[in-house]
Amino acid sequence: MANMEKPLTSVIIPAAGMGRRMNAPINKQYLTIHGKPILAHTLEVFEKCPLINEIVLVINQEEFSICKLQVLKPYCFTKIKLVRGGDTRQESxxxxxxxxxxxxxxxxxxxxxxxxxxxxxxxxxxxxxxxxRATTVGVAAKNTIKVIGEDGFVEHTPNRDYLVEIQTPQTFEYGLLKEAHEQAVLQGIEGTDDAFLVERQNVPVKIVIGHYTNIKITTPEDLIIAESIIKRLIKND
Ligand code: CTP
Ligand code: MG
Structure with missing residues (x-):
């Protein structure tokens, strides 16, 4: 029986991508921001959070040694279990x-x-x-978003009051996410986030409003933005 007063909580950190849009010689997660690998910054927050019991870090098999050398050994993590990644984020x-x-x-x-x-x-x-049961972090869309057709012309403009840009973490009852992933495999469904798979199970997903600073490092300019945010956060600590 689940103890929901002090729930046992695990976090999965998918880090097994190729970082193609970053165009760097190494996987973007091993690039440094403020002298520390991006992945170490991410992991440290979960390592320090007392509500997190376990961190499952998903990485490429070929990157096990760089990960151990540059991230795990220098920063002393105690909650991490390493798992080999898959071809897509969903598989990871x-x-x-x-x-x-x-x-x-x-x-x-x-x-x-x-x-x-x-x-x-x-x-x-x-x-x-x-x-x-199911939540995702997101922020109110700042820009107007238009839905376009394949011809490149605008089809319609949704009301921005109801548009949210989705980030992570996305958080679920364990059994619910497991079932959603299993069904997706059976039905050959590939989603860009986990909430989508849970939505397909007809389970409502609640939005947790987060911060605009929680950017995903994707292209080179994101490194400059993240560095300045991290420096500011450290200064205000
Ligand atoms: N990810 C993963 N396994 C994959 C693909 C992505 O674990 N097969 C992870 C990435 O490492 C990243 C997160 O999912 O932390 C979000 O993906 P994204 O930002 O798209 O990273 P990449 O896929 O590495 O980048 P790109 O799409 O530019 O190649
Ligand atoms: Mg990707």
């Missing part, structure tokens, strides 16, 4: 799901490439998930 998360403690109540998924995640958002996500 699914591999992580199969490796987590089976007694887990709540599972959170957070991109390795989002190093500016704040502990308060993790804590709020867990509490909201205990109440609502």
């Amino acid at each position: 998360v699914f591999r992580g799901l199969k490796a987590i403690n089976p007694k887990t109540d709540i599972v959170m998924v957070h991109d390795g490439a989002r190093p500016v995640i704040q502990e308060s958002v993790i804590v709020r996500s867990i509490y909201e998930t205990v109440e609502h």
Whole structure:
């Protein structure tokens, strides 16, 4: 029986991508920001958070040694279990799901490439998930978004009051996310996030409003933005 007053919580960190849009000679997660690898920044927040019991880190097999050398050894993590990644983000998360403690109540998924995640958002996500079963962090869309056709012309303009840009962490009851992934495999469905798979199970997903600073490091200019945000956060600590 799940103990929802103090739920056992695992986080899966997919970090097994190729970082193609970064165009760097190494996987973007091993690039440094403020002297520390991006992945180390991300992992440290979860390592320090007392509500997180286990971190399942999903990485490429060929990067096990660089990860150990540059991230795991210098920064002294105690909660991490390493798992080999898959060809897509969804497959990497699914591999992580199969490796987590089976007694887990709540599972959170957070991109390795989002190093500016704040502990308060993790804590709020867990509490909201205990109440609502499925949550995702997001921020109100700042730009107008248009839906276009294949011909490149605008089809319609959704009301921005109801548009949210989705980030991670995304957090779920463990059984719910596992079932959603298993069904996706059976039905050959590939989604760009985990919430989409849960939505397909007809389970409502609650939005947890996060921070605009929680960017995903994707292209080279994101490194400059993240460096300045991290320096500011460290100064204000
Ligand atoms: N990811 C993963 N396994 C994959 C693909 C992506 O674990 N097969 C991870 C990435 O390492 C990243 C997160 O999912 O932390 C979000 O993906 P994205 O930002 O798209 O990273 P990449 O796929 O590495 O970058 P790109 O799409 O530019 O190649
Ligand atoms: Mg990708």
